[in-house]
Amino acid sequence: RKEVEQDPGPFNVPEGATVAFNCTYSNSASQSFFWYRQDCRKEPKLLMSVYSSGNEDGRFTAQLNRASQYISLLIRDSKLSDSATYLCAVVGNNRKLIWGLGTSLAVNP
C-alpha cells in the first residue's frame, strides 16, 4: 500500500458544481497535512494546510479524519480556473514530506 494515495481522476465537473477529493495516508503518526495545486507543467503551489479542526478559505474547505486516516478537499461553486491537479502531502516519520500522485480536475463550461 502506498503511503499517500489519491484517486487520479480525472474529475470532470460543470462550472458551479461542488466537488470533493480524498487523500488517504497509511501512517497513523502523521502530523501535518497539506493540499497543493499544480497547473499543467508548472510548479506546485500551496493551497491549504489542513488542521485538525478543519479549515476553510473561500470556496475551499479542507478536513482531516484521523480515525479513517484521510484528508479531504471540497471545492464549492467550481470555476474554470480551478482546473488543475490537486496534490496532497503528508508529513510522516522523520519530518519527511510524502506526496500523493495528484487528482486531476477539469471544470467545464
Next chain:
Amino acid sequence: EAQVTQNPRYLITVTGKKLTVTCSQNMNHEYMSWYRQDPGLGLRQIYYSMNVEVTDKGDVPEGYKVSRKEKRNFPLILESPSPNQTSLYFCASSKQGFTGELFFGEGSRLTVL
C-alpha cells in the same frame, strides 16, 4: 517579490556532460530542497538542506550532488547526466526549518540525450 528562481528553465544536453541547475530564494528561508517529477511517479525528493552547510539525501539522490554554501542558494549538480535523469526538476524552500509549507521554483525541464 518573494520567489524561488531556478535556471535554466529548459535544457537539452548529452550524456556525460556535467551541468548545474541553480536555485536561489530571496525569502531568507532556512530549508531548501530539490525534487524531480516524473509521470506516474510524482514528486520525489533528491536532496534537502536544513540550513547552510547542512545537506541530506532524499529518496533518489543517486547521480546528483548539492551544496549549500550560502543561505539563499542551493545548486543541483549532475556530474555525469544520463538519460534516466530526464525529468522536470523543482527547487523548493521553507522558512524556519521544515514546515511542509513549501515555496517552489518554476521548474527546470531537463532532457538528457
